[in-house]
Amino acid sequence: MGLTEEEPVISISGLWMNYSDRMVLRGIDLKVYRGQIIGYIGPNGAGKSTTVKIMLGLVEGYNGTVEIFGQDISSGDVAYKRRIGYVPEVAELYDSLTAREYLTFIGELYGMERSDAAGKAEKLAALLGLDKAFDNRIVSYSKGMKQKVLLISSMLHDPDILFLDEPLSGLDANSVMVVKEIFASLAARGKTIFYSSHIMDVVEKISSRIILLSGGDIIADGSFTELKEMSREGSLEGIFNELTGFDKYLDIAGEFVAVVEGESHEG
Numbered sequence: 001m002g003l004t005e006e007e008p009v010i011s012i013s014g015l016w017m018n019y020s021d022r023m024v025l026r027g028i029d030l031k032v033y034r035g036q037i038i039g040y041i042g043p044n045g046a047g048k049s050t051t052v053k054i055m056l057g058l059v060e061g062y063n064g065t066v067e068i069f070g071q072d073i074s075s076g077d078v079a080y081k082r083r084i085g086y087v088p089e090v091a092e093l094y095d096s097l098t099a100r101e102y103l104t105f106i107g108e109l110y111g112m113e114r115s116d117a118a119g120k121a122e123k124l125a126a127l128l129g130l131d132k133a134f135d136n137r138i139v140s141y142s143k144g145m146k147q148k149v150l151l152i153s154s155m156l157h158d159p160d161i162l163f164l165d166e167p168l169s170g171l172d173a174n175s176v177m178v179v180k181e182i183f184a185s186l187a188a189r190g191k192t193i194f195y196s197s198h199i200m201d202v203v204e205k206i207s208s209r210i211i212l213l214s215g216g217d218i219i220a221d222g223s224f225t226e227l228k229e230m231s232r233e234g235s236l237e238g239i240f241n242e243l244t245g246f247d248k249y250l251d252i253a254g255e256f257v258a259v260v261e262g263e264s265h266e267g
């Protein structure tokens with residue numbers, strides 16, 4: 001195995017993907033290295049989740065090459081999955097299980113000893129403030145508490161790459177600070193974080209590299225400072241709007257409000 005520092009942990013070349021007649025990805029090329037925190041952004045429907053699902057081996061039928069840890073994922077060898085963690089945006093957690101039961105189960109799926117998984121899960125849960133609820137059924141949890149369970153489940157087995165979809169959207173400001181620091185610390189230890197988010201000020205602050213997907217291709221790739229140099233805009237939100245060619249927000253908002261008011265007058 002023995003990857004050197006320079007070898008990418010993720011290497012994508014010429015990635016094309018279509019769903020029936022709709023072409024979603026149009027020849028993506030991307031190399032991601034150890035220690036990078038990638039903010040993967042783009043308009044709704046741009047193909048971000050599709051790219052991540054391809055890397056997870058959940059979507060087939062693509063053209064091009066996807067290598068994780070130097071291994072082509074289409075080879076049939078799924079051993080690489082033991083070294084990755086995944087947090088989907090919306091997950092069906094087993095509501096009837098307690099967090100202890102669920103996390104122990106996930107740890108065992110990753111090949112951990114039952115007692116190791118349970119012990120580690122309990123410590124991580126306590127650090128994220130879930131200690132009192134740890135033996136309650138997940139059905140009683142708030143959105144943020146469920147998101148914390150998912151975050152723990154993705155990291156229990158100490159993966160080398162973490163894929164996350166909107167990982168911070170349900171968390172309160174204190175928890176966001178903790179999780180941002182966890183990501184930075186993991187990256188400093190050589191782990192790779194690859195996450196999608198629409199919350200631009202979070203992406204701006206925590207990503208070491210921002211990748212903007214639009215029209216099926218990568219249209220910007222660099223640090224926030226580098227992206228600022230490509231644009232007249234000072235914020236990532238402004239850069240995003242400019243690079244994706246979106247300048248209609250005032251018109252759309254104006255028309256929307258006019259329709260709302262018109263309908264309320266009629267009603």
Ligand SMILES: Nc1ncnc2c1ncn2[C@@H]1O[C@H](COP(=O)(O)OP(=O)(O)OP(=O)(O)O)[C@@H](O)[C@H]1O
Nearest residue numbers: 019020022024042043044045046047048049050051
């Ligand atoms: N299983 C599927 N079958 C058919 N079309 C799909 C499927 N999954 C995704 N698509 C389509 O592919 C396009 C890209 O979807 P994808 O979920 O990858 O976008 P996204 O960038 O993650 O969007 P969002 O920001 O809204 O989460 C969309 O037009 C979507 O409707």
